[in-house]
Amino acid sequence: xxxxxxxxxxxxxxxxxxxxxxxxxxxxxxxxxxxxxxxxxxxxxxxxxxxxxxxxxxxxxxxxxxxxxxxxxxxxx
Amino acid sequence: xxxxxxxxxxxxxxxxxxxxxxxxxxxxxxxxxxxxxxxxxxxxxxxxxxxxxxxxxxxxxxxxxxxxxxxxxxxxxxxxxxxxxxxxxxxxxxxxxxxxxxxxxxxxxxxxxxxxxxxxxxxxxxxxxxxxxxxxxxxxxxxxxxxxxxxxxxxxxxxxxxxxxxxxxxxxxxxxxxxxxxxxxxxx
Numbered sequence: 466x467x468x469x470x471x472x473x474x475x476x477x478x479x480x481x482x483x484x485x486x487x488x489x490x491x492x493x494x495x496x497x498x499x500x501x502x503x504x505x506x507x508x509x510x511x512x513x514x515x516x517x518x519x520x521x522x523x524x525x526x527x528x529x530x531x532x533x534x535x536x537x538x539x540x541x542x
Numbered sequence: 543x544x545x546x547x548x549x550x551x552x553x554x555x556x557x558x559x560x561x562x563x564x565x566x567x568x569x570x571x572x573x574x575x576x577x578x579x580x581x582x583x584x585x586x587x588x589x590x591x592x593x594x595x596x597x598x599x600x601x602x603x604x605x606x607x608x609x610x611x612x613x614x615x616x617x618x619x620x621x622x623x624x625x626x627x628x629x630x631x632x633x634x635x636x637x638x639x640x641x642x643x644x645x646x647x648x649x650x651x652x653x654x655x656x657x658x659x660x661x662x663x664x665x666x667x668x669x670x671x672x673x674x675x676x677x678x679x680x681x682x683x684x685x686x687x688x689x690x691x692x693x694x695x696x697x698x699x700x701x702x703x704x705x706x707x708x709x710x711x712x713x714x715x716x717x718x719x720x721x722x723x724x725x726x727x728x729x730x
Binding site: 469472473476477478480481482483484490491492493494497502503505506508509511512513514515516517518519520521522523525526527528529530531532533534535536537538539 | 558561562565566569570573574576577580581583584585586587589590591593594597637654658659660662663666678680681682684685686687688689700701704705707708711714725
C-alpha cells in the first residue's frame with residue numbers, strides 16, 4: 466500500500482457514517498478492516514479532529530456522531 | 543447536580559433534543575476514554591453504540607444513577623465493556639490493553655473554544671473549490687450518508703472524493719497551525 470492509498474483508506478474510516486448488520490449491530494466501515502494497527506490509531510486521531518470540525522460548521526454545534534445517533538433515535542422513537 | 547447530570551435529567555423520558563445536548567457534553571470524554579482501544583476496535587462504532595444505549599436508559603430509565611457526573615461515568619463503563627466485547631467478537635483481543643491497567647481519569651468535556659471553531663471555519667473557507675466541496679459535504683452529511691452516496695451526489699468517484707478530503711485536511715491543518723492551533727493540540 467503506498468502513502469496515497471493509506472491516506473485514502475484512513476480517511477474512509479474517519480466518516481461518522483456506520484452501517485448495521487442483520488442483528489442491528491453497528492459495524493466498522495470496510496476500510497477499517499484493511500488498516501494496520503498503527504493506521505487504526507491514526508484514524509482515531511483524525512476522528513477526534515473531524516468531530517471538532519463538524520461541530521464548528523454545524524449551526525447547532527453537533528458532531529457527525531451526534532447527528533448519526535440522533536437519526537437512529539428518531540427512527541427508534 | 544453537575545451540568546452533565548442536569549442535561550441527562552432533562553433527557554429522561556425520551557426528549558431527543560435534550561439528549562442531543564447531553565451527547566454534546568459527553569461525546570468527547572467517551573471517545574478519549576477509548577483511545578487505548580483504537581487498535582482493537584472501531585472507536586466510532588463503539589461511541590455510537592454507547593450513546594444509543596444511554597438513550598435507551600434515558601427513555602425507559604427506571605434505573606437510578608447516583609454520584610457526581612453519574613451519567614458520564616455510566617456511559618464510560620458501557621463504552622469500555624462494549625470495546626472489550628467487540629474486540630473479542632472480532633478476534634482482535636491481542637490489541638486490547640491489559641484489564642488490570644488503571645483507568646485513565648476522564649474529565650467532562652470542557653466548554654467549546656469559540657476561537658478554535660472560528661479558526662476552523664476560516665481555514666475551511668480558504669480551501670480550493672473541489673477539496674472545499676468534498677470536505678463540506680462530508681462534514682455536513684457524513685453522519686447520515688455513506689461516502690459512496692455523498693460522492694455520487696457530487697459527481698465524483700469515491701476515490702476522488704476521499705483524495706479531495708485528504709488534500710483538504712492537510713491544508714486545514716497547515717492553516718490552523720498558522721493561526722496558532724497546531725493539530726496535535728486539537729487532538730489532545
